[in-house]
Amino acid sequence: MESESAMMLQLASEAFQAQNFDLAAEIYECQAAGARDARSRQELMVRRADALSFAGKFTEAFSVYQQAAEVERLRPAHLDRLIDCLAEGIRRQVRHSDHTSRSRGETVVEESSARMADVSCPLCLSFLFEPVTLLCGHSFCKRCLEREHPLQCVKCQDSAGVMEGGYRMNVVLSGVLSKLYPGRELVVKLRREGNTLYVERRVEEALEKYNQAICIAPDHLLFSNRSLILSALKHLDQALSDATTAVSLKPQWAKVLQLCKALHFVIKVFLCLSSSTEGVSPIAVGTLDPTDVECSLCMRLFFEPVTTPCGHTFCLQCLERCLDHNPKCPLCKEELSEFLERRQFCRTVLLEKLISKHLPSELTERQRVHQEEMDELSNLNKSVPIFVCTMAFPTVPCPLHIFEPCYRLMIRRCMETGTNRFGMCIGDQFKGFADFGCLLEIRDVNFFSDGRSVVDTIGRRRFRVLQHQERDGYNTADIEYLEDVKVEGAAELELQRLHDSVYELGLLWVNSLRPEQKQRIEGHFGSMPPKDPNGPSWCWWLLAVLPLEGRAQLPFLALTSLKDRLSGLRKVLLFMSQSRNAHR
Structure with missing residues (x-):
């Protein structure tokens, strides 16, 4: 009997993994009915509730969770799958909502956070911390990329193109963001320190880190995570208050708030609300100096900055010129052959925006100098x-x-x-x-x-x-x-007769070639062009394919008289015809 029960539980587990949640729930229900002790029955009831949750049957699932709690007090571990399910649902809802808003041209972020949109990670929608710039030119948090491993950029749908060695932080961009938004960077550091302390079960210390962060720049992400910490400390009223604040800062989470009110014991679901846009109070922005965004190769303000996979940034033209000599990073000497092969060096979008925003006059001058250089080169x-x-x-x-x-x-x-x-x-x-x-x-x-x-x-x-x-x-x-001198009247008629006769001589020479010779010539230069008195192109074609040395061809290029050029070509063709006949 125990063997049969084990087989059924194995089948239920496989059904759950295969996302056949209805079947899993049905098996767990049958097994729970026949359980011999309260602990086993509660475990099976929780598994059934988990399956119902993943099947989207939340009302039925919550009823089963309540019944399980009546058998014996639930432990936090019993709710892990429910939290995973709710978090995934939230992420899907947010992504769908954001995608719909973008397709309609609507503003996705709150007005208070609109100013930070340019310096937010497209994955977590929070402040860009430890930025990594992909080959397409868009930048993301290093940790977000390592967690998500996207197959393509969510901004432009280009292949993310992760090079060997993983994700490398954009050194210049990180320094610029740190200087411009020191308060924002401090908040991220405090949040991460708080998360580490929470994992280490140093909950009181974690709470202090979050209190400090919220004093600097309160946002729904900080409130949602602090609600988890307060829940762990049994301060459920304060936890629910933070959860309510978090959702009020992001209205699309209203349904989650209702669930939290109904289920105090799943308050930590708000920890999973990190895929959100920060709604923050204004904090001071630092100043940017031109030397902060200076190319290490030309020692000038970045123009069309490009970031290599190793995290170093250069002017596009400076980098290309270095790669002409050596396919390695000019700073760290890391191999860039794959980067070079791509050849579509995309500019670092955010760095360009920050330079334009904070150093407009310097950028204008840099553009002027560049245009002068281009005018000279063109x-x-x-x-x-x-x-x-x-x-x-x-x-x-x-x-x-x-x-x-x-x-x-x-x-x-x-x-x-x-x-x-x-x-x-x-x-x-x-x-x-x-x-x-x-x-x-x-x-x-x-x-x-x-x-x-x-x-x-x-x-x-x-x-x-x-x-x-x-x-x-x-x-x-x-x-x-050089242009050919134009002729008219009798001279033009004479030139036409010479043109026709030389063309026929040229055609005879081409047709006298061995098939493999003719095929090789036509594969390289194309077929002999037709007659064209206004040039003519066939004349240049013959000069290119005739077995003459460059020094013998050069005088033809210098002539501005079509008559002289045709006369000289006629002599060459006659000589070659005589030579061919002499060798027969």
């Missing part, structure tokens, strides 16, 4: 970045493999300014690079985890170098653009 006539590599031609694709740090910086700057353009010249042993080149436009960039990239570019305009220069390790130049 000038496509003066100090144009020059990639010294190979020949490039207008309208012709030119894929590039970027691995040198100076060129990583150059490509990134071209993209940041929005020009997406830079010059391409071949090298010169005396000047560094040739006096003629082609402006390339970036169409796409594919980054690798080690910082290398493959850049898809296409030629746009020819230019002549007026002055050779250098910036931050790469070459620059003042340039002027």
Whole structure:
């Protein structure tokens, strides 16, 4: 008989774990009816009440709890599951309420706490303490992340992207919050100290910590937790008063308050009301000095601050430039290869807001200086970045493999300014690079985890170098653009005939190539363009694919006479045709 009872209790436990609470409640009811002693019957009645609670049948559950209390006085441990159930219900209700309010554009926090919304953790909605900034740029309490382990950011739904080593505190942001809101930080510390003391059963000392915290900045979280402490000290009237105050500060907990009034012995349920927004009285806010928010790399006010997984913050451009040389944190040398591979460096939202709010004039000046730098970098006539590599031609694709740090910086700057353009010249042993080149436009960039990239570019305009220069390790130049001289009348008709004849010669040469040669050329540069007298693009395409050295190609790029360029190309094609015939 005892074996059968044990099997039934095991079945009830499995049903509870599987969330089949009705079945569990039914089994416990049958077992309680046949219990031999009062202690066993009470235990089974409590388990049945627990199952009914999780099934949402609170009225029936409370009746069973009352019956169990009549058998023998209930101990606090008997109510653990009820408290868990109520707490989970509250959390679901709050999250649903907040989500609904946000979707309707309503204000989620009370007016008194609206000023603190920007410095609140999105998970606990309390003051941001020991902040951790995720890769998406949003910040949370370190303890909240460690407790919740969210799979995505609750602010932007981006993957939380926890790097190896766990959550690291944002050092700069923590210092800024500590300086701006010292009272708020002290309250959190007192609350945590009180919680530790309570766990250690030093209840009177825990109460003193909460009394101190409430004197500084009373809020419903402090009142709800203090109600638990007062309950443990048997001060039930004061406990209920604190519970009432806590719920009055957050009206959506009115139903919980009714339950607390009906059930004095579950007063500690308010300990679970920590997923709430603080409703606080105003406390003094400290001042922020520009040196508190200064990048350790450029020694200037943060501009577009980015926080690494190791918790250090830098200007976006400063960090990227360091990572060009070494994929490690500039401060602690922790490996940042995974962070680098993501490539979407999100700015630390809260730090930007705090700088904007407390240092508006300094930020305006920093933005002005940055804009001047961008204007200088985006000038496509003066100090144009020059990639010294190979020949490039207008309208012709030119894929590039970027691995040198100076060129990583150059490509990134071209993209940041929005020009997406830079010059391409071949090298010169005396000047560094040739006096003629082609402006390339970036169409796409594919980054690798080690910082290398493959850049898809296409030629746009020819230019002549007026002055050779250098910036931050790469070459620059003042340039002027080249255009073909226009012809009219008889000269135009003559040019048209030359254009057609050279095009046919070029087509014959392309068709004479071996299939594998032709396939390789077309895979890299595309097919030969059709006739186009206004350019023509097919001419540049032929110059790019013909087996000529850069020095032989360069004069064609410098010519401003289409006639001269076609005549020179005709000579090359005739020579190659003769050479091919001679080898047959």
